[in-house]
Amino acid sequence: MTTRFDPRDPDFEPRVRASFARQRAMQTIGAQIVRVEPGEVELALPFREDLTQQHGFLHAGIVTTLVDSACGYAALSVMDRESAVLSVEYKVNLLAPALGERMRAVGRVIKAGRTLVVCTGEVLAVTGDTESVVTLMQATMMAVRGRPALVD
Amino acid sequence: MTTRFDPRDPDFEPRVRASFARQRAMQTIGAQIVRVEPGEVELALPFREDLTQQHGFLHAGIVTTLVDSACGYAALSVMDRESAVLSVEYKVNLLAPALGERMRAVGRVIKAGRTLVVCTGEVLAVTGDTESVVTLMQATMMAVRGRPALVD
Amino acid sequence: MTTRFDPRDPDFEPRVRASFARQRAMQTIGAQIVRVEPGEVELALPFREDLTQQHGFLHAGIVTTLVDSACGYAALSVMDRESAVLSVEYKVNLLAPALGERMRAVGRVIKAGRTLVVCTGEVLAVTGDTESVVTLMQATMMAVRGRPALVD
Amino acid sequence: MTTRFDPRDPDFEPRVRASFARQRAMQTIGAQIVRVEPGEVELALPFREDLTQQHGFLHAGIVTTLVDSACGYAALSVMDRESAVLSVEYKVNLLAPALGERMRAVGRVIKAGRTLVVCTGEVLAVTGDTESVVTLMQATMMAVRGRPALVD
Numbered sequence: 001m002t003t004r005f006d007p008r009d010p011d012f013e014p015r016v017r018a019s020f021a022r023q024r025a026m027q028t029i030g031a032q033i034v035r036v037e038p039g040e041v042e043l044a045l046p047f048r049e050d051l052t053q054q055h056g057f058l059h060a061g062i063v064t065t066l067v068d069s070a071c072g073y074a075a076l077s078v079m080d081r082e083s084a085v086l087s088v089e090y091k092v093n094l095l096a097p098a099l100g101e102r103m104r105a106v107g108r109v110i111k112a113g114r115t116l117v118v119c120t121g122e123v124l125a126v127t128g129d130t131e132s133v134v135t136l137m138q139a140t141m142m143a144v145r146g147r148p149a150l151v152d
Numbered sequence: 153m154t155t156r157f158d159p160r161d162p163d164f165e166p167r168v169r170a171s172f173a174r175q176r177a178m179q180t181i182g183a184q185i186v187r188v189e190p191g192e193v194e195l196a197l198p199f200r201e202d203l204t205q206q207h208g209f210l211h212a213g214i215v216t217t218l219v220d221s222a223c224g225y226a227a228l229s230v231m232d233r234e235s236a237v238l239s240v241e242y243k244v245n246l247l248a249p250a251l252g253e254r255m256r257a258v259g260r261v262i263k264a265g266r267t268l269v270v271c272t273g274e275v276l277a278v279t280g281d282t283e284s285v286v287t288l289m290q291a292t293m294m295a296v297r298g299r300p301a302l303v304d
Numbered sequence: 305m306t307t308r309f310d311p312r313d314p315d316f317e318p319r320v321r322a323s324f325a326r327q328r329a330m331q332t333i334g335a336q337i338v339r340v341e342p343g344e345v346e347l348a349l350p351f352r353e354d355l356t357q358q359h360g361f362l363h364a365g366i367v368t369t370l371v372d373s374a375c376g377y378a379a380l381s382v383m384d385r386e387s388a389v390l391s392v393e394y395k396v397n398l399l400a401p402a403l404g405e406r407m408r409a410v411g412r413v414i415k416a417g418r419t420l421v422v423c424t425g426e427v428l429a430v431t432g433d434t435e436s437v438v439t440l441m442q443a444t445m446m447a448v449r450g451r452p453a454l455v456d
Numbered sequence: 457m458t459t460r461f462d463p464r465d466p467d468f469e470p471r472v473r474a475s476f477a478r479q480r481a482m483q484t485i486g487a488q489i490v491r492v493e494p495g496e497v498e499l500a501l502p503f504r505e506d507l508t509q510q511h512g513f514l515h516a517g518i519v520t521t522l523v524d525s526a527c528g529y530a531a532l533s534v535m536d537r538e539s540a541v542l543s544v545e546y547k548v549n550l551l552a553p554a555l556g557e558r559m560r561a562v563g564r565v566i567k568a569g570r571t572l573v574v575c576t577g578e579v580l581a582v583t584g585d586t587e588s589v590v591t592l593m594q595a596t597m598m599a600v601r602g603r604p605a606l607v608d
Contacts, residue, residue: 025211028180028202050180053221055302059177060239061220065213069205087212088420089444091243091395091547091594093574095567110592111551115419116392116446118549118592120576136566136574138547138594140393140444142420150207240572241596243395243442243547245422247415262440263399267571268544268598270397270440272424288414288422290395290442292545292596294572329515332484332506354484357525359606363481364543365521372517373509391516395547454511 005039005109008080012038015081016073019152023069031066033073039109041073046102058098060135063105067092067121067137070107075117075141076152078109083143084150088116090139098134100125107137117141157191157261160232164190167233168225171304175221183218185225191261193225198254210250212287215257219244219273219289222259227269227293228304230261235295236302240268242291250286252277259289269293309343309413312384316342319385320377323456327373335370337377343413345377350406362402364439367409371396371425371441374411379421379445380456382413387447388454392420394443402438404429411441421445461495461565464536468494471537472529475608479525487522489529495565497529502558514554516591519561523548523577523593526563531573531597532608534565539599540606544572546595554590556581563593573597 009015013036020026020033026043029051035042045058045066053059068087076085107121121137144150161167165188172178172185178195181203187194197210197218205211220239228237259273273289296302313319317340324330324337330347333355339346349362349370357363372391380389411425425441448454465471469492476482476489482499485507491498501514501522509515524543532541563577577593600606 019206022206023211024202024204025214050176052176054171054174054304055236055238059175059217059220060242061213061217062177064216064220065211068211068213068216084207086207087246089243089245089393089422090212091241093241093567093594093596094239095574110589111549118393118551120592133566136576136594138549138592140549152206241545241574245415245442245444247422262437263397270399270545272440285414288424288442290397290440292397323510326510327515328506328508329518354480356480358475358478358608359540359542363479363521363524364546365517365524366481368520368524369515369517372515372520388511390511391550393547393549394516395545397545398543456510 005078007038012077041107043070043105063098063135067105067123070105071119071121071139074107078112079143082145084152086142088140088142093136096134100127157230159190164229193259195222195257215250215287219257219275222257223271223273223291226259230264231295234297236304238294240292240294245288248286252279309382311342316381345411347374347409367402367439371409371427374409375423375425375443378411378413382416383447386449388456390446392444392446397440400438404431461534463494468533497563499526499561519554519591523561523579526561527575527577527595530563534568535599538601540608542598544596544598549592552590556583
């Protein structure tokens with residue numbers, strides 16, 4: 001179902017990386033940007049005990065934070081230069097406890113409309129050479145134009 | 153649509169509060185537990201710039217983290233003593249930027265089955281005397297029994 | 305959380321009713337329009353065995369069809385005259401088997417933006433004087449303008 | 457992300473086909489079962505004008521009905537003989553108008569737990585040799601055991 005996307009802004013990669021660098025929440029949880037392609041962005045998050053829920057797994061919301069950013073930046077990577085990206089809504093299934101040395105979140109654009117961009121995301125828990133899907137996201141992102149306070 | 157729920161565990165409130173206190177992620181983001189009733193839990197999160205996305209709003213995932221815990225603990229409040237709570241899945245609509253002095257998240261049980269508990273949640277941005285809904289959640293929580301590593 | 309909405313089109317009610325009358329699927333399943341208010345629409349569906357799944361309950365998708373129309377028309381009721389309505393996405397929880405003399409679906413607008421309208425919906429199974437919630441929806445609807453083939 | 461699944465019931469295919477044949481709603485809308493594999497089921501629906509919404513597209517709810525059955529039977533195909541399948545919840549994105557000679561819905565199991573099975577589904581509109589994705593689903597299905605009224 002994966003489609004290749006032509007970026008509308010040839011400078012999509014530095015734009016995505018610069019916007020990611022402004023997400024203070026990403027720094028606070030320790031997330032890094034791994035890969036930026038047209039319509040696909042990968043982030044990584046080393047496991048940290050101060051981000052866990054009561055049983056010692058990464059909190060579902062923290063995993064969601066990571067994959068929301070992955071999907072949001074996948075969407076931004078195919079938007080024109082005038083657009084900023086906002087999350088409209090998403091749905092997440094927690095398939096397995098988020099336990100591992102680190103999490104790898106991949107966001108992919110499925111449909112890029114002028115205003116709305118639909119993405120899927122997955123989070124994989126990685127330990128050594130092993131990885132397994134722990135979370136699945138289906139998300140709607142929005143291209144916002146003409147609002148000077150919102151720049152990406 | 154709100155229904156009163158009879159708690160199956162008379163000690164539901166200290167149990168919810170103790171489990172919340174073990175959520176390291178809640179301490180890391182600075183969330184507090186405000187109110188615990190049978191089938192309804194309220195949390196609060198003062199605004200912090202280190203939890204924002206690139207435009208200066210609270211990151212959608214952080215808002216989700218808060219309301220996921222509110223819904224999860226609303227679900228736990230109506231579960232029997234043998235059950236631990238896990239998030240199965242949720243869907244979130246981001247209605248407006250999460251900007252304000254603090255966020256108030258309320259999770260409510262809509263249907264309490266033996267295994268699955270369905271909740272709705274909302275997050276309100278509060279500034280002075282004004283508050284407005286910024287996020288809406290619909291979530292499925294699961295009662296997990298007989299797994300010694302999972303205790304609530 | 306319910307908010308009153310001022311309709312942007314004073315003729316919202318006949319417009320909603322006329323569009324509903326053009327939904328051939330509503331006639332096919334036997335749905336009727338019950339009530340149209342600004343931001344709230346109610347539909348009804350008598351139980352029919354030819355709309356059931358394998359255990360004799362109304363098919364989840366048929367219940368979804370009903371509440372999707374209720375939410376879509378709740379959204380249309382607050383849109384301006386130039387807008388047609390399309391469903392962007394929705395999420396549904398099936399709380400209980402859809403069994404009863406008839407289903408009652410209520411769609412409500414929670415947030416009415418210029419382009420996107422967020423709604424919640426519920427379906428109640430009605431038998432005699434008893435009714436209970438069987439389905440919960442959270443939906444995003446879109447106002448489409450300037451596409452002559454799409455008129456509401 | 458696709459995983460092969462070993463069926464727990466070697467007779468999974470006739471069981472899925474027999475249950476599908478009992479879904480009266482599938483007959484009413486004219487859906488057919490195309491393919492049954494362990495963890496993957498495909499259905500087809502010829503376009504019919506009496507299943508449309510107000511603009512002449514297949515109603516989003518009818519498309520959902522089709523892909524809900526595809527996901528539900530994908531889930532049943534990996535369940536043990538004692539289990540019946542029920543839809544717990546799903547989320548659907550409507551990517552493009554459902555227009556075409558027929559719709560093709562594919563449901564796939566992503567994670568098969570003992571009680572909950574998570575699936576993704578897509579609906580493709582087919583006209584001649586051309587097809588395109590019009591709908592995306594992420595769904596949670598439940599294995600129900602020990603309830604004599606629920607047999608699959």
